[in-house]
Amino acid sequence: MPELPEVETSRRGIAPHIEGRKVERVTVRDARLRWPVPSNLPALIEGQELLEVARRGKYLLLRFASGSVLMHLGMSGNVRIVSSKTKLLKHDHVDIAFAGGKILRLNDPRRFGAVLWTSEPVEVHPLISHLGPEPLSEDFTAELLYQRSRKRTQAVKTFIMDSRIVVGVGNIYANEALFKAGIRPTKPAGKVSRAAYAVLFDEIRQVLSKAIKQGGTTLRDFVGGDGKPGYFKQELTVYGRGGEPCVVCEKPLKEVRLGQRSTVYCTDCQK
DNA sequence: CAGCGCCCCTGCCCGC
DNA sequence: TGCGGGCAGGGGCGCT
Structure with missing residues (x-):
């Protein structure tokens, strides 16, 4: 949850x-x-x-x-x-x-x-x-993503979900940030350019802060401490939408498994 | 070390 | 309606 x-x-x-x-x-x-x-x-x-x-x-x-x-x-x-x-x-x-x-x-x-x-x-x-920086703090930077990813062969999605790199990026928001950044989740982390990490960095921060503003994402039964559900679900563009049309180009979204987790992306919009 | 799979557990949804 | 299979927002751990 x-x-x-x-x-x-x-x-x-x-x-x-x-x-x-x-x-x-x-x-x-x-x-x-x-x-x-x-x-x-x-x-x-x-x-x-x-x-x-x-x-x-x-x-x-x-x-x-x-x-x-x-x-x-x-x-x-x-x-x-x-x-x-x-x-x-x-x-x-x-x-x-x-x-x-x-x-x-x-x-x-x-x-x-x-x-x-x-x-x-x-x-x-x-x-x-062993935890990495907070994604919304100044300790988290695009340059850190770029430097730590050099020579890494693992997929960029599992890289940004690794809590030693940065904390708090789970499966929903990893999928969403990669879509917004136009990066294919399966791309080896070491092959993502500095410029692409700059965009991804911005998108990670944006998607997380926006979700916080909306009280999180309620998929089934999440409620905050005040008993209210989160309203970020309506903002989801790829998570849970495998096979459905891409919100940008309308091509069906592809769904694969990466590290035992469902991964959804657009083969046209994400390179 | 890096990277990958396994697994902890309950509930729900789908297809038969 | 019942049942089996697969999947779910995490992440530590053990193996190669």
């Missing part, structure tokens, strides 16, 4: 409700996420004030004085603010209840998500330390 825009939408939706509040109770109904939810999580944060809800890549970071909760939504996770009266749904695995009555609730049918704890600065955590 979530790529960077959806995680950012979730962060913005939940933060105002819980920042500055004390954790009253942690309830883990099912600890079997990608990694087991630490059994001492309640002891670690109950009674502590949540200082900030931050984000790094697709990780949500709940910062406390003594450390941070790392939360990942995987493919199917979402977080919502609920009350004690809210009916429990299937797959509501973790609750963090705050003083004042608001509850942060994680629902994740496929359980590819994670809830972890680190008492060290998050930047040194093994899941975070």
Whole structure:
């Protein structure tokens, strides 16, 4: 479900409700996420004030004085603010209840998500330390894409989806940015020109920021922390449209699999 | 190291 | 209506 825009939408939706509040109770109904939810999580944060809800890549970071909760939504996770009266749904695995009555609730049918704890600065955590720059920060540049791609034979699509290169570009937005940039997803990353990376760089940033503005993409059931769906779906030009006409030239879009992920492009518009 | 496949898991949709 | 197969927004890990 979530790529960077959806995680950012979730962060913005939940933060105002819980920042500055004390954790009253942690309830883990099912600890079997990608990694087991630490059994001492309640002891670690109950009674502590949540200082900030931050984000790094697709990780949500709940910062406390003594450390941070790392939360990942995987493919199917979402977080919502609920009350004690809210009916429990299937797959509501973790609750963090705050003083004042608001509850942060994680629902994740496929359980590819994670809830972890680190008492060290998050930047040194093994899941975070190797991550590339944030796509909407100044650390991300066209030149970085160009330099890091030299001599690489892998497809440019899997290259831009590699979180060591840049974080937050998932399958939807990789397809969309490559279409807008006129670059064929299967082209070896090392053969994409500096000029083409300059365009791709702009398109990645544009598609991500536009999606954030619209509250993310709701394909099936994504809702932000405020319970509202995202409206970016209507902007999708290639994702999920294999076989349908290209919005520019009307030729049927081609669909292939790249790294086990569906990849859609226009054989005329993308070279 | 680079690059590629596998796999974790549930739900849904499609075709028979 | 039931059932099997394939696919889904991620990404760590192990192998070559």
